[in-house]
Amino acid sequence: MTAPTIRFGLSALTAIAVAVALAGCVANSQRADAAALSVESTADDCVLSSTSAPSGTVAFDVTNSTDIATEFYLLADDGLRIVGEVENIAPGAPRTLTLALQPGEYFTVCKPGMIGDGVGRAAFTVTDSGSTVEPTGDEAQRLDAAAANYVAYVKDQVAQLVPATRAFLDAYRAGDDDTARSLYATSRAYYERIEPVAESFGDLDPSIDFREADVAEGDEWTGWHRIEKDLWPPADSGYVALTADERSYFSDLLTTDTQALFDAVYATDYSVTIDAISNGAIGLLDEVASGKITGEEEIWSHTDLWDFQGNLEGARVAYEGVRDIVEPGDPELVGTLDAEFAELEAQLATFGSLESGFTYYDDLTTDQVKGLADGVNALAEPLSRLTAALVD
Amino acid sequence: MAADEAPGAERLTATPSANEQPGLSRRRLLGLVGAGAVGAGVGIAADRAVLAAGAAMTSGAASSYPFYGTHQSGIVTAAQDRLHFASFDVGDISRDELIYLLRDWTVAAAQLTRGLDAGDGGAVGGAYDAPPSDTGEAIGLPPAGLTITVGFGPGLFQSADGRDRFGLASRRPEELIDLPHFSGDALVESQTGGDLCIQACSDDPQVAVHAVRNLSRIAFGRASIRWSQLGFGRTSSTTRGQVTSRNLFGFKDGTANVKAEDTALVNDHVWASAAQSQPWMAGGSFLVARKIRMTIETWDRASLREQERVIGRTKGDGAPLTGGDEFAGLDLDRTTGDGIPLIDEAAHVRLAHPDSTGGAVLLRRGYNFVDGNDDLGRLSAGLFFLCYQSDPRTQFVPVQANLAANDAMNEYVRHIGSAIFAVPPGASEGSYLGAPLFA
Known part of the structure; x- marks a missing residue:
């Protein structure tokens, strides 16, 4: 992850009770x-x-x-x-x-x-x-419904993140590193799909997803990437493996933080604004462009393309949620985004899938990385206009 | 609403000052640089840029050059002080999408060279919830003599794997050769070649960077930057009015360049004509770019005698070692009493002279660069050499072949980047750059 973004703000302005909106x-x-x-x-x-x-x-x-x-x-x-x-x-x-x-x-x-x-x-x-x-319904109702459906999606992803994280941490705690490594990237996908949501809760994302370089001198480094380094320890650097007690400690913290994320999105007053959805899509592509495409996110495991896939899926879901609302006013933008999403998805699929695994970042050639970066730019540039098309 | 109608979109209009110093206006004249000596001046070239510059006659910062016209500006235009050059790879797009890219670039370049923001709405006039169409770092800056010059690389006509991606293979100019390997070339793949190029020159570095940044942003999804280069301190004067500037060896560079005023030379040696291999190139030119790293630390340890021997001119005023002032002709045959040539057999100035290259003449338009430093703590410095010509086969190639084989300067330079582009003629208003190619 990167420094918390302010794009995905939560607001009570369009607080929606899910069941009501859907019935509407x-x-x-x-x-x-x-x-x-x-x-x-x-x-x-x-x-x-x-x-x-x-x-x-x-x-x-x-x-x-x-x-x-x-x-x-x-x-x-x-x-x-x-x-x-x-x-x-x-x-x-x-x-x-x-x-x-x-x-x-x-x-x-x-x-x-x-x-x-x-x-x-x-x-x-x-x-x-x-x-x-x-x-x-009228446009207001459709916007409400889109927001409600996105909230439901966020809840669904977090609800899957919790047990996936538990399974990963159970293996890690038990010293079954092979199993833990096999579960690491796929478990994180639930998080990567909704990363801007987690970032909207201030303290949660730093403790869950900070990279080592994100942590200020003197602050404690916790979360997924702390454990990642322990599972893929750097060679020849004098890295000291965590003890069983330390493994338990960091596992407990990640469990607690993930539960806190669950509680936050399942709170009865949790809602998102419509622009938070479109900005979330934009923010997810920014995540790809700034962290995944550079190999900085998963510096030890090199599973950056798994995160890329999660971010892309999350952006697609957010976009699809508002697509039909945007289309009448800006069919050209929608046409462009439909095509660019499909193109980037197809391009990334040539490197694997969440089910079968992706190419590790350090196995990609410079040309392959450049090609992916070009694809991200091709989508991110028109996507950056989505919010204005939605709210203006 | 068009950007140029948007309130506040126009950053600054060129407003010639009535009491402009005549000396400043000399900077507005055009020039040509040639590897050879040039004849007596034959009058100011009837180039639109010359005329425009003459009309403006302002100090550098506020002037602007018209974008539309017979020729692209940025070639015989009086060399500005700063450069941002970018080479692009074109993505997997269709012929129509390529045309749209060139249309988009044309519209934006016409705005930028007038000192306007790029795109509808500009930097601050668009929708509040959308990213501004212009990136904004040029707000408040004048046009600063900005020129934007676009070129087409060999890959546009035939990709590296031999495909004719855009149906242009039959329209590739014969002059647009794949450059041969020259002796001593140490080309770095990542700084070589490209399907498209943009040369942005300005007297303000921020204006030049702003242009490349916005044009490359417009290209996202269609073309992406392959390599780019910042340059400063123009190393060639392209008009008689310009003082000859110095390269990072500390020597005057471009003294004997072709100058814009030499109309006949310009027409014969710079502009492509309809009689050449591809009529669509008429009014265009061919650009060769070479990134030349200078090992300046070694150079700086050479004696003044050695430095002047290598160049063939004095370091102080740039006069030939055979005497006279800076603009004196070379006497290549003159020797000392011992029969040793005053201008060394391997001197750069001798080998680059038209007498040594079969009369080849180039319009040079290079810039100095310093890209930080290398791992050894040496400045990554050198000359970003740009030259325009009507046919590289008879101009750049023989000149460089001669230099690469014999130049005493080779001990201190290394060619690390290389590219060649067909620079199409200028666009007329309402049309776009390269339109004749796709007609």
């Missing part, structure tokens, strides 16, 4: 015409009455047959962006998620206990019913 997506009068599906959230599955629905208004009636509160998500075809979600579904108290859905591919998933990456993730298809699906 669809006018009550349309409810009667909605295609209705049932969803059952069980301990280990998420069972839908149908894996497809015609485009238009779709209502998901979610029941919870576990003994803890659950959530239901409809995700976009990237498996990341949240199209709609309903949370805090108590056992025996069904809730309904009603959405106006365009034809396309989606994913459904339930999340009992409201943490982790969920259960029963399955493909869901919206077929073309032939009727045009108009955006519902």
Whole structure:
């Protein structure tokens, strides 16, 4: 990470209660015409009455047959962006998620206990019913809905970060360095996707994600990169490995800080402004340009491209959340951004994926790094105009 | 709203002072530099830049040169004091996208050379939630004689792997050769070549940097900087009115350069004509750039005798070692009583003389550079050599071949960067740089 940015400010100005905003997506009068599906959230599955629905208004009636509160998500075809979600579904108290859905591919998933990456993730298809699906609500409502969906996305990512971090730290604490190293970069992806959010909470990002060079003389260095150095110790520099007690100490701190991030985004008054979303997308690309493309972020593990992928996915999700709002006023910008996102994603994919791993930064040639930097510039320059197109 | 209509977008209008010192106006005249001696002056060249400069006749800072015209400015324009040069690699874009880049550059360059901000809205007049279209460091600065000159490298016509990316292969000028390897070349790949170039010259370094910065920003996603070079202390005068300046060897450089006033020389040796290999180049020129590192620490330990022997001129006033003043002709045959040539057989001035190069003449427009220092604590200093000509095959190449093989100066210099560009003719208003190439 870099020095905290002020771009991703939080504001109470457009404080949104998620459930309210999402319900507002669809006018009550349309409810009667909605295609209705049932969803059952069980301990280990998420069972839908149908894996497809015609485009238009779709209502998901979610029941919870576990003994803890659950959530239901409809995700976009990237498996990341949240199209709609309903949370805090108590056992025996069904809730309904009603959405106006365009034809396309989606994913459904339930999340009992409201943490982790969920259960029963399955493909869901919206077929073309032939009727045009108009955006519902006025612009203010659409902005509110976009903000609400982004908050839900942030929560979803943090909810997956917590157990992923735990698994990583369990291995590290136990001295299973191979496992810890294998989990390091993929666990961090949840964090990298929402990094500007974490940076908005003042003290959290420094203690979670500061690089050694970011720490002022006399301050304590903690977090992911402290552990990274211990797992990939520099050769021939007299580095002293951390003791078991020290491992526990730094692991406990990271656990506590990650939980604090979770608590912050799950606070009932947590909200984001619409410009915070677009500026978050811009900020994520800046992260790539300033830290990842230079190999400075992961100086010991050289897993910078994993972070790059996380940042890029996070930027894409933020952009997609406001894309349809921007498009009528600036179709040219949207066209450019659609193309540049696709191009950079394809370029980065030539170096690997989060699932199969990426090329390590120190194995990249100078020309490859320059090519990636050019791709980042090509996207970041038009992306920097997104906020103005959204709010002006 | 166009930027030039935006309130506050215009930084400063050139306002010639009525009581301008005549001496200052000499800086506004144009010049040509040649490797050879030049004949008697044949009058002021009828170049638009000359005329414009004559019309302005201001001190350097406030003057501006018109961007549109028959020739690009920045060639026979009186050499400004500062340079920012950038070479670009063109990305994986289409022919149309390349044309749009050149259009965007043309519009922005026309704004910048007038002392305006780049883009709609400029540095502070745009949307508050958007990044300003201009980067802002030139707010309040005058045009400062800014010229922006754009060139096309060989890679635009044929990529390194032989592809004709933009359908331009058949339009590559024969004069735009891949330069041969010269004896002693120590070229660094990262400071060599390029598909496009921008030469920004100004009397204010910040104005030149501002130009390259904004133009490279405009190119993001289409072209990216391959290498760039800052220069100071023009090492050539390109007009008779300009005092001959010194390179980092401490010697006057460009005394015998072709000058702008030598219209016939300029037309014959600098501007490409329609009769050459590609008619679209008519009114353009060919630019060779060489980054020449000087080992100045070693040079500074050489005796004055040795230094003058290497150059072939006196260090003080730049006169030939065969006598006279700075502008006296060379007497290459004159010897001492012992039969030893007064101008050494290996002296730089002898080898660069047209008599030694088959009459080849160059318009030189180089700048000194110091890029910090190297790992040994030596200044990374030298000469960023720029020369314009109508055909490098008969001009730069024979001159450099002769120097590379024989020049006593080679002990103190090393060529570490090299590039060649076809500099298209100027654009007319409403059109764009390079339009004839794509016609």
